[in-house]
Amino acid sequence: MRRAFYIASICAILAMSLPRLSVFGADDKPAAAEVKIDNFSFTPATVTVPAGTEVTWINRDDIPHNVRNDDASIKSKTLDTDDKFSFTFTKPGTYTYFCSIHPKMKGTVVVK
């Protein structure tokens, strides 16, 4: 009786664990990419990522920057040194962006 309970418990634990295993499985992890802001430039200047990717910009300069595109659908706040900004690209396409404080700084995200 006691053994039967033990086996049942193990089954229950396994049953509870299985869906969690799939949630945290490597295959389902959202894709991520990072763009470094350094020396008044975005590096890499172009990143190519699958749809659904979260791109994170991190400012490594001593001067604040931001990340904007022309129609302001991508619009970070001002990023001071070491500040980060993340944006998830859900639709395929080519997205160009720039720093509106230093507009010579430009970058591109290609979403496949």
Next chain:
Amino acid sequence: MSDTNKKDEIVHDHNHDGIDRRGFLKCMAWAGTGAFCVIKGGVLKSYSLSRLAEISDKDAQGELSFVQISDSHMGFNKPANPDVTATLKAAVDKINALASPPEFMLHTGDISHLSKPGEFDNVQEILKSAKPKDVFYVPGEHDVLEDNGAQYRERFAKGSKGDGWYSFDKRGVHFIGLVNVMNLKAGGMGNLGQEQLEWVEQDVKQLSKSTPIVVFAHIPLWSVYPDWGWGTQDSAQALGYLKKFGSVTVLNGHIHQTMQKVEGNVTFHTAASTAFPQPKPGSAPSPGPMKVPDDQLRGLLGITDVNYVRHQHALAVVDSSLA
């Protein structure tokens, strides 16, 4: 200084004698050397700061004098200058020590580093201790973050037009404060915009051509170094409206170093920062803050003192380091 000018001096004739001086460029005075400029009888002379002792008091005085300060970047605390409060205070001390007290001050932008209220408060508080009580501002790109300059205009440009431009007259000199840090476009440089350009055209229309003009704005109104965005895309149109005037002086900040250029009737001048130096155009991978040895920092920061001598339609520009 160019090799042809070993005396550290430039001479420029404003007498309209028919000589075409467009594109004329004789002097570039970098931070650390600084420059002192006097225009008398239509001739501009510029001396390096190392020769200041040779210039008489009479030459250094006029009927109108004012000081330009720039790029105080209050809130900046990185290695290039961990104490921008102290260097702004040093600039005020320098202004208060000038032999002939200036009538007012111009601040050519980047008052703050991140447009934070506390940063603006701090600058306003420090400038209260300066002898000249009036300060005329134009915004830098660091002053209009997040709110398109609403807070800046509320504090520093009440009653101004558009994004914050305005003009005023002092002892017969017409001053024009312009805004070229708004609505910047991807890949572009500083920008004045059509509305502001039309206003400039109207603003100077009724002035006599002998009126001395001083234009001040944050980003240089001439192409210092387009690769770093050090210029203003539509500045030529604005300067076109000023062609009829015999004496036009353009004062800018933004590039954290002193530089001069004479082109036709226009003398361009950029002021040093009170906060941190930036590299010479193209001399570094980027225009970021330049870390220099501590004992050299104040020699690369500074103020600009300007004198106007009546009847000579001329401005004398003096750069002083904080050292």
